[in-house]
Amino acid sequence: MTRPSDVPLLSVRDLVKHYPVRGKGLLRRTAGDVHAVCGVSFDLYRGETLGLVGESGCGKSTTGRAVLNLQRPTSGQVVFQGEDLGTTSSKDLRRMRQRMQIVFQDPYASLDPRATVSSAIAEPLRIHGTYADGGPERVRELLRTVGLNPEHGNRYPHEFSGGQRQRVGVARALAMRPDLVVLDEPVSALDVSIQAGVVNLLEDLQEELGLAYLFVAHDLSVVRHIAHRVAVMYLGRIVEIGDRDQLFDQPAHPYTQALISSIPVPDPRRERERAKRRILISGDVPSPVTPPSGCRFRTRCPKFAQLTSDEQVACVEQVPELVDRGQGHPSACHYAEVIPVV
Template sequence: MSTTAEDAVATGTLLSVRHLVKHFPVRSKGLIRREIGQVHAVCDVSFDLGEGETLGLVGESGCGKSTTARVVLNLIPATSGTVHYRGQELTELGSKQMRALRRDLQIVFQDPYASLDPRLPVNEIIAEPLRIHGLYDADGRTRVRDLMRTVGLKPEHGNRYPHEFSGGQRQRIGVARALALRPKVLVLDEPVSALDVSIQAGVLNLLDELQAELGLSYLFVSHDLSVVRHIADRIAVMYLGKIVETGPADQLFDGPAHPYTQALISAIPLPDPRKERARERITVIGDVPSPANPPSGCRFRTRCPKFAAELGEAERTQCTDVVPELVERGQGHPVACHFAERRSLL
């Protein structure tokens, strides 16, 4: 029997997302701005996040990763679909109802400099969630200092402002702020993409340590598969608003089956020059289609090397007319491709 993304939620699942859709209206210019179209940012996305698990959500810029993360946390209202946290539906809750759940669901944004208030010292930035939720008591100052130590910062620097820290330190401040309420789920939106490689390693190691110590679950959003491979237990690959392949990280890297996943993995540089020169390269053609007017059938077909060079007329018609379902097709994990084929690329 085939396995689909809609299978029953496993025991221990914290977050369950089903058929999530987010469309943004496109409006005309002028005094009366009428809706003339929609941007299909997220289209029928489903996944689960288990306790203590890291799910990597990957894809190139503009594929809908960050929008998915924000809709999951109800920071942006969903067009349709459901998000269940421990059995409670989030998409139907208002801002007041969500406030109590914000303690369990936190986010670390991509740009730490933009997400930290430049007018507040670090002590107040980290203490702000505690004050908002009425948890800043007589031990509040001690708790803030402990959080700074937890993320590798010196408590005596708490009176400094964000601009006085390096990029890696600012990202650690963002992590400390997110941890202040002791959440169960932490959404990490490109947390290391703006950092140098050496600093990236420090932040990733910190996240590993915090997960082991605090039992956190991560939804890790990134375009860098080499980073995701280091930290993720499972990976979901997105293209133009849809998940096209998902499975255990090792399985996905050892044998990617979707042409888009294969192209992403083949672009990861290898440290051995001989292996790098001898490896198979899979390249995509053309530009990403507009999400306001996505292609029919398989959304990747306009750039797919298999569609362009390997398929016959009848097979191309199937790709053009039929939307491929995200199901297990004999590759060991769900793939949204009519002609999925595993390849070893690393």
């Protein structure tokens, strides 16, 4: 894609988020840490969508919330529009929150069932003290923008369908005219027939308003449709990142290859052919409290099982760096190899 600027809107470096595990008993001492996010780095540009994908529990949503400082990072740096969020005062952070918003996975849980839709959308305007300056008209405008009837603003969330409720969530996120929106699995709770409408709405809004999206999802088909670049996460780390078409057509990391090979296709004949070449992952995801040494994917990696014992030493002892090893985009695998997944 053609970027309007070489300066990232959002720059994340070595982001870490650990959660303490408390023991039982009166003192409840810390027994360990859940390694939710471990050294994640990426840039996001204005008007761009970065898809963040991986299995459940890999740290995608935690990354999105840590970027917005909704969950304070354990360490690392998040720079938004040139300002380091880690060193920003509470007053300045409150001001900056107007420029960055989030749409949650469950549209019903993210809306107050006792408040009308108009009240929910107007809430950011009231919090930031701008509702008195044309607030009611701004709410009606937002409802029209997301494809809802402004006359239905006096209804409550339970009177809308799931897709309509998610549109309300999008409208609320747009109330303060943000530059960055974190989309935390925004269509995973919706029927397939409804997903397309919401995804198309997000694309139209991005083109119209120049928004940057951090799109968290586990549905690779949706990500391939909407994202410009894709970052694949496994057990708290990014294992591969690159332009959408290059990553889907020429995946270099064994985990990415397994994920892409599992995407179903609507053609029965092609699906049977794909099933013969499907890359299967064995075993369970290791505990994030005690992740494996070296490469975290090695305990389930089909390539690791084919290596000699001497070659396996690197996987066991060394954490693979996220670098380009000649495949055209960075991947975190000592033995990265492009395997087209048709």
